[in-house]
Amino acid sequence: MNKMPSPAWIAFTLLLATALLVVAGLAEGAQGVAVRAATHQVFVSSEKDDSLAVFDARTRQQVAAWGQCRRPRHLQLSPDRARLYVACSDDHRVDVVDVASRKTLASLQVGDDPELFDLSQDGRTLYVSNEEDGLLSAYDTASGKRVFAVRVGDEPEGVRVSADGRQVYVTSEVANLVHVIDVASRKVVRNIQVGNRPRRLLLVRDGKELWVSNELSASVSVIRTDTLEVAQTIVFAPRGLRAEDVTPVGMAASSDGTRAYIGLGRANHVAVVEVASRRVQDYVLVGRRAWGLALSRDNARLYVANGLSDDVSVVDTASGKAVATLKAGRVPHSVAIDD
Template identity: 90%
Template sequence: MNKMPSPRWFAGALLLVTTLLVAAGLAEGAQGGAARPAGQAGNQVFVSSEKDDALAVFDARSRQLVAVWRQCKRPRHLQLSPDRTRLYVACSDDNRVDVVDVASRKTVASLPVGDDPELFDLSQDGRTLYVSNEEDGLLSAYDTASGKRVFAVRVGEEPEGVKVSADGRHVYVTSEVANLVHVIDVASRKVIRNIQVGNRPRRLLLVRDGKELWVSNELSASVSVIRTDTFEVAQTIAFAPRGFRAEDVTPVGMAASGDGTRAYIGLGRANHVAVVEVASRRVQDYVLVGRRAWGLALSRDNARLYVANGLSDDVSVVATASRKAVATLKAGRVPHSVAIDD
């Protein structure tokens, strides 16, 4: 294994990058977590950068870089608390989840959550964090107030995607190696169903008021649609953007519009986002974005889709009405996830 650069090197690199951005007129703020002015609306777009160990924040209206700071080793998944006052950050190489105050951009807590956390989900009341431990093959539940582990359930190898059901009774977890989605009953703390899906399932999305669970299959160029009442696969949605070989179509990240009519699926190395009509489960369009379209997030008005592109080190801003990328935000090395405080 290659030796990781020292923290001092990372800090220096981040400072240099930010200085260059400011000099180029691309940043309004400086290095570090500057507080949001009192009374100002949110409109912050947070992006995690795996290789820079950093978080960046952009102003959603001006699309200018406001600040960038070193958060932890290999930050990945980002998620806002239900009340949108806290930003949770999966720190994969530090074996913890950091809790960042959205207004001040300061870390207010760190939850030790076991080896290599990648993705997680929060209960609807924000009191429980469910996290996948990739190296240990576990789904772990933590009390967000005390930081203590409530329980852990063994699942298949390399668990990744985590999603709490609409009623909070179940937690769904993908196993990349076993090609399964595990259904965990929260009350009994046991796996009650294993659902076979496509090759290398990655992320999960609930649609149709929680009646359907969509699963992105990275190595099958598809999404499996699971009925949550029967835990059966109802349909498989295949993706075939023009000009790309099947092996280059690698769906991972997903997002759904607030009204539930549209779903957006990042197609990885195919450098496109698929637009799918939820009711018919038909692909309506493919939107060209950056290289290796990965993490997706929608603004609350559904007007803008943000797409983290892991190989072009940027975030595409897509206007959902025109289905065109209208801006590109430079977001550090290997951006992973996007979270929007709007």
């Protein structure tokens, strides 16, 4: 009769198998999405150079740059971090780039002038704002086919999928609205009035709050996602700057949910906000026209794309100071970090 393996041997075998998966970069994340080993690449899009640049997060040295498409703007990693999605505004498409090889795998035709987008939690659906057409369009990432489109206000920009995936939020710059779209019915179910020229969206407090940057109101509107009403407006007033020069756009939140960072555009600063109290804790000096923001996964470094100084500021979040500047082509727009 064959002897049964001991419990200790079974435990050792399972532990070894898990370790091998991790080494291979195939261990699954919290939501069941396979996550690769990090490449430590920092991707930056350059609107005027029609290119992407890559920096090593550890050395802060540029390691690659190439022409990608006409006017690349928003960048976002897939949930498994294996692919980089690139909004190619003047080519009316979103390119899919392999993170490891930096080769373009596919180009999704997504309608006129895509600027911003968001991916569903499983990475199967791409939600794109079509600025010229006034649409929010949904595309299947595998086939590239459009699933549906919903008409929204003029010049839609910011796009964010709700924490449960049932709704999509879209800003309209001209109408000063955030549109709430029900994915199941494919209809706008709520229009929320916010400040002047709403641009970007950020979910905090485990999706219980939606923050909206209002470029021409020097503020962020805080929307409760259960009531879909504005609960508070956070106003930014860095010392010595005129209100019209404070133009918030890009936002990022720490992984522990305690802090939010807001790029203040022509004010050349980033505001640091305590999420719980919604109070501004600090203003950090960076480059000219601070818009696109991205945080490292350990929350230690904030990367800020400065569109008018043609560089990216690297901010040490512990000290609240910029510690490095990366030259990143003409008019850098967005940053994505595979760390």
